[in-house]
Amino acid sequence: MTAILQIIFDALSLGSLYAIGALGIALIFGVMRLVNFAHGDYISFCVFAMLWPSIDAAAVVFAGNLPTFILIPLILAIGAGLSVLSEILVFRRFRNANPATMMIASFALGFVLKHFLLMLFSSRPKSIDLWSNLSLPVEVAGARIPLLQVITIVITILILLGLTAFLKRTRFGLEMRAAAENFTMARMLGVKANRVIMLAFAISGMLAAAIGLILATQSGTADIQMGVSVMLVAFIATVIGGLGSLPGAVIAGFLIGGVSVLMQVILPLDARPFRDAFVYGAVIACLIWRPQGLFAPKSAKQRV
Amino acid sequence: MTILSVDGITVRYGRLTALRQASLKVDEGETLFITGPNGAGKSTLLKAIAGVVPVAEGAITLDGKVISGGSPEDTARLGFSMVPEGRHVFGSLTIEENLMLGAGMRKDRARAGDDLAAVYEVFPMLKERRDKPAGVLSGGQQQMLVIGRALMTGPRLIAIDEPSLGLAPKVIDQVYETLLELRDKRGLTLVIVEQSSTRAMMTGGRMLLLRSGEIVLEGDARSLARGDTLKKAYFGYGEH
């Protein structure tokens, strides 16, 4: 029983990261059909922003030493700022380009960000001491669960609830949902394209920052690569969930997290190193089964 | 008084010219029908006015302000409300959300509530289902919704692309009845694109015929329909 509880918490906390990542990618895709490959580098950027200006191996955290109530808004603001800035400087000029061109442009931007971080911090992972007392276990129904896992899941739920409320209850949210479904029609009703897109980028950037904070706390290190692996899985989750569907992206994120953890448990020992191959194989099977995604919105069929 | 004026606009899609040197004027409160065969450039004309497709040459002015080269949202904010072909309701949004979306740009948001009530009065069916997603509506109901939504923007001019496409004759009658009523009550200007000229004859108003990207005929709908000038111009015979 406690073992099962442990697995559930593992799956939920891993799925949380994927879900938040998928949400960040799906938001942008919804309003401008851009698959933003720079998203992973936003995550890394936010992690390293906590180190700046220190570039030592055992990082003397500068921003990370700030009190929590300042640090968290600051990092979220950095994520949002970076994301919005990349829309103004780069993506705005690709609004009418084809998806492949936009995708490569976003990749190139991610490449620039990554090498900017490499130039400043070098490729060696750095240790980062952020709320280390959170890794202590707590007792949940007899199972010892790391407190951080519980917090990660709670934060994810809060983010999802907050975002849902924002989308359902506010004027901005209404405009964003409409824009995601039919951007041109929304504009013809007076919805301001730039405002909606910038808002989507800002939220997406904040979600990237949230992942950065969680990852840094979980692993205790800052590594240039840490954002990319989350981003790739998140990217897959948005497609499996049905491009353009925000709930689909979230569910698919949790699904992939769940399948990964489950494979780790049920695969025979010899096959465990190949776990990711099974996960990706399942992804292909899922796409063949439902090419439009599991939760494709009705309008997606004509568009994708 | 002229509310909309289109001066010699040309629209190209790649190497294809969809609209060539088209000019027209629309007076406040009138009804203008734009008709013509498939691919004549009718929808392109509306889209160019709405700012959805770029204009290669010429200028469009709405209420004295140049709108060509601007964005769709700016044009909408100046009082031009477009109902494109194919209806385009936001299927995942509720009916009321669809309507409220149209009210977003109004400066007098307090009046949005009154407008909503007015739209519901015209289309009681929408009120009954206000919390349902718009995707569940039938074709005719969706047409009502998009017209209602266009009204919510507080427009001075509504342009509708093929309002009768795919609707039963009875529903078409209803749609037109509503439109004309709105025109008379609110002083709305109507620009209606229809492939067939029958409606224009029944309703009356001014008519304009597009063929191969050019305006080939213009005049009073009823008198044009009487002779066979229209038919000739429509099919393009008697010229070569």
Next chain:
Amino acid sequence: MTVTQRSSLLVRTISTPIILIVILILIAVIAKLVGSGPFSRTVVEMFIRVMLVAGLYIFVGNSGVISFGHIGFMCIGAYAAAWFTIPPAMKAVTLQGLPDFLAQAQLPIFLSAALAGLLAAIFALVVGRIMMRLAGIAASIATFAMLAVINVVYSNWDSVTGGTGSIVGIPFYTGIWTALGGAILVVIIAYLYQISRSGLALRAGRDEATAAAASGIDIVRERLIAFVISAFTIGVAGALYGHFLGVVNPDAFYLGLTFITLSMLVVGGMNSLSGAVIGVIVISTIIQILRWLEKGIDLGGATLSIPNGLQEITIGLVMIIILMFRPAGLTRGREIVWRFGPWASKPSTAGEVAVSKNGA
């Protein structure tokens, strides 16, 4: 399409591969004349990338489906070449899990390269039969998942692939001329595919999906053909790359190279073969110039150099700027054609040819 139509298409478009091949030969000759070691290596690497990008173009350019998976075929080809050509005595130590016939084998380089390509092609045929039913972004994700599966398998199947470590002992063979030959071969294959019935049909399907389907084109089948052919060329490129480096390891064939090759294709113009080749040449040249700058150039006693790491940042920015001004790539999706003298070709994109031929 009749024989006369085909031959007239050939005549009208043949100048494109000829011009591209002449450019490649010129580069090889210049590299030989310069004779510097590092420069030659850069040129060899560039030729291999021409193979990769032109091979990628066979599928991506003609079908319009972005593939993130083709570097997986390169991985398959490179490891196959390693299995076929590393001396048996070495394999007995490092790759103990190989089946007997592979453990004992030591094939000639070119036979090995052809077999490596074939292996990649067979793999593509098997997975392609399932995956080619997908279109658009779903197909792209599926190809990415395929790449990830290949990477995981080759990284962990220690007894056959040496795991994440490098396999050493692959005979050094690939020099400028071999690499040039490989690049020319792939350009020719890509060109022949482009004007083949299948290639024309696939392009028609890319530009006018509904019309193509209505005229009886089996898009899934044509896509599969393109997928298999491009897998073959990229498998061969992988083999030559193995013989160039002498070592292979799975992470060399993963996301980094995937994105670089895709970027080259898109920057050059993904809808034309010329775009594929030009993209490689332009990006490789910029990278080389930046490398020189990084090392420092001598300006009358004063050394001018740019800080380390600026090279990558600059290349990323250059790519963004090129795409801003040329969203359809440097060639705008058109082919380079000879426009002078009696052999002048009419400038046209291959896509247009495909559509008009299809309608005829």
